[in-house]
Amino acid sequence: MTGARMKLAALLAFAASEAAACDLALALAIDISGSVDRKEYAIQMDGLALALRDETVAAALVRAKASLLVLQWTGEGRQTVVLDWRAVTDHSALAAIADDISATPRRWRNYSTAIGEALQVTAQTFSAPAVTGCRRRVIDVSGDGASNEGIPPRNVRALLEQSGIVVNGLAIGGSEDGLTAYYRDHVISGPGAFVITADGFKDYPKQIKRKLLRETEERFAGQRRGGKINRPAAQSHTALID
Numbered sequence: 001m002t003g004a005r006m007k008l009a010a011l012l013a014f015a016a017s018e019a020a021a022c023d024l025a026l027a028l029a030i031d032i033s034g035s036v037d038r039k040e041y042a043i044q045m046d047g048l049a050l051a052l053r054d055e056t057v058a059a060a061l062v063r064a065k066a067s068l069l070v071l072q073w074t075g076e077g078r079q080t081v082v083l084d085w086r087a088v089t090d091h092s093a094l095a096a097i098a099d100d101i102s103a104t105p106r107r108w109r110n111y112s113t114a115i116g117e118a119l120q121v122t123a124q125t126f127s128a129p130a131v132t133g134c135r136r137r138v139i140d141v142s143g144d145g146a147s148n149e150g151i152p153p154r155n156v157r158a159l160l161e162q163s164g165i166v167v168n169g170l171a172i173g174g175s176e177d178g179l180t181a182y183y184r185d186h187v188i189s190g191p192g193a194f195v196i197t198a199d200g201f202k203d204y205p206k207q208i209k210r211k212l213l214r215e216t217e218e219r220f221a222g223q224r225r226g227g228k229i230n231r232p233a234a235q236s237h238t239a240l241i242d
Contacts, residue, residue, distance in 0.1 A: 023064040025134035031143035033074040047205030049098040060216035073118035075111035085130040116151035142170035166190030174200040
């Protein structure tokens with residue numbers, strides 16, 4: 001093979017690898033603490049599966065060549081991956097992921113809320129070979145209460161930022177006042193990080209769909225029109241509250 005042909009082959013191989021590259025590694029961290037009853041747990045898992053089956057969400061995830069992971073979390077020492085990294089190669093692959101999420105049993109009940117540890121454990125999953133080449137790393141954490149056990153979530157921010165991981169939040173209202181502000185000030189992290197508020201668990205399916213669309217279709221939430229951008233001077237992340 002001549003030098004020119006070798007160069008062309010290398011360029012074609014590089015182009016092929018770029019075309020096949022993962023754009024988004026998205027870890028979904030689901031709150032199963034004691035404040036979440038059986039019905040509310042089902043709403044979360046079925047609502048997430050329903051959102052993944054949505055035509056617009058599915059098309060965005062396929063287009064992003066995304067990989068998904070689902071983790072259930074509650075108190076200290078009680079965080080576990082229930083669906084390990086799976087590539088969204090096509091709509092059929094995503095439908096299978098949604099089916100598995102709907103069928104996933106709850107791992108724990110009646111424990112506290114350790115958001116900081118949940119973020120730590122989730123961050124570690126991004127070292128898996130399946131997602132090391134993904135361009136964007138995002139943790140999507142949802143919950144109905146502030147952290148009350150273990151390492152404070154704000155103390156994990158340095159680790160997350162060093163790892164290039166963005167944390168977005170879905171605050172499920174109803175149990176605690178000021179939860180959206182808590183997620184803004186203590187949980188979310190990274191460029192374009194944002195919080196969406198669900199008006200109780202019944203509103204969760206609608207809001208997780210909105211959240212997935214934003215995470216897949218927008219690189220920086222601050223570019224979204226119609227939202228209020230809050231950039232606290234003492235913090236290094238951009239907080240968009242919706």
